[in-house]
Amino acid sequence: MTAAASNPRLAACFGGLSGRTALIPYITAGDPLAESTPALMQALVAAGADVIELGVPFSDPMADGPVIQQAGERAIAAGVGLSRVLDIVAEFRRHDERTPVVLMGYANPVECMGRQAFVDRATAAGVDGVLVVDYTPEESAEFAASLSAAGLDPIYLLAPTSTEARMADVARLARGYVYYVSLKGVTGAGNLDTDDVARHLAAIRCHVAIPVGVGFGIRDAASAARVAAHADAVVIGSKLIQVLESASRRDGPRAAVQAAAQWLAEVRQAIDHVKKG
Numbered sequence: 001m002t003a004a005a006s007n008p009r010l011a012a013c014f015g016g017l018s019g020r021t022a023l024i025p026y027i028t029a030g031d032p033l034a035e036s037t038p039a040l041m042q043a044l045v046a047a048g049a050d051v052i053e054l055g056v057p058f059s060d061p062m063a064d065g066p067v068i069q070q071a072g073e074r075a076i077a078a079g080v081g082l083s084r085v086l087d088i089v090a091e092f093r094r095h096d097e098r099t100p101v102v103l104m105g106y107a108n109p110v111e112c113m114g115r116q117a118f119v120d121r122a123t124a125a126g127v128d129g130v131l132v133v134d135y136t137p138e139e140s141a142e143f144a145a146s147l148s149a150a151g152l153d154p155i156y157l158l159a160p161t162s163t164e165a166r167m168a169d170v171a172r173l174a175r176g177y178v179y180y181v182s183l184k185g186v187t188g189a190g191n192l193d194t195d196d197v198a199r200h201l202a203a204i205r206c207h208v209a210i211p212v213g214v215g216f217g218i219r220d221a222a223s224a225a226r227v228a229a230h231a232d233a234v235v236i237g238s239k240l241i242q243v244l245e246s247a248s249r250r251d252g253p254r255a256a257v258q259a260a261a262q263w264l265a266e267v268r269q270a271i272d273h274v275k276k277g
Helices: 008-015 037-046 066-077 082-093 107-113 115-125 141-149 164-173 194-205 221-228 238-251 253-272
Strands: 022-028 052-055 101-105 129-132 178-181 212-215 233-236
Touching (some): 052 082
C-alpha cells in the first residue's frame, strides 16, 4: 500500500516498505534530557525505526497513561515546551534528512503559539506530520488544510469505538497514515486482542485507503509481531519510555539511549520475521 501523502518523506517511507511493516517508536521530547533527544532519535533510526513520533510535553495529557504522563512532567520540569521541541527536530534534521518525524501532542501548545505560526515553524524545522489528539476531524479541517498546503501530513486517531461516519471523516482529511488506538482507555493500558485488532482494521480499510498504524497495548517484541501481521505500522511508546527511564535512572542518559536502541532492535527483528495475514 502506498500513502496518499503531501509530505515526501512519509510518502517515500510507506511507499518503499515492500511488504515490511513500518516501525514507529514514540518518545517524549526532552526525556530523559533535551540535549540527548536528537541522539536518541538517531539511535532509534539506526535500530530500525522507519518514522519517529515525537511527543510534545503537555501538562494535561488526557489520552496518556502514567508512563507517558511522567515523561512529560520530567520534560516540562526541564523547560521543554513546543518551541524547544521544534529546535530538537531541527537539530535532528542536520544529521538525518530522510527519516520522517511526526509530532504528537495536544491543542493547547499549538493554540498558544498560533496555528499558522506553528505550521510555519514546524515546516522550517523539518517536521513531516502532525497528530493533535484533541483536534477532531469535525473541528480541524482548516488546520489540516494549512498543514497539507505546507507539505505536512495531518494524522488522525481512530479507536475501537469509532463509527463508520468518523472513519469517513478521518479518511477525508488524513494524510500519511492513520493511527488506530487498539484499546479503550489511555496509553499503556490493557491487554492486546490481536483478533479484535484485525477485525477493526478490516472495517477501517473499507473507508481509509492510506496506511494504518496500530498503537496502545504493544509492550514487547511478541505483541509487536502479532500486530505486524495485520497492520501497516506498529507504534510503540510506553514500554520504550519505561526502558529509557529505567536505564537513565540506573546508568545515566547516555546509557539510556543505548538501552532503548537495543530494545527497539529486538522489536524490529521480530516484526521483520512476520508474514502478513
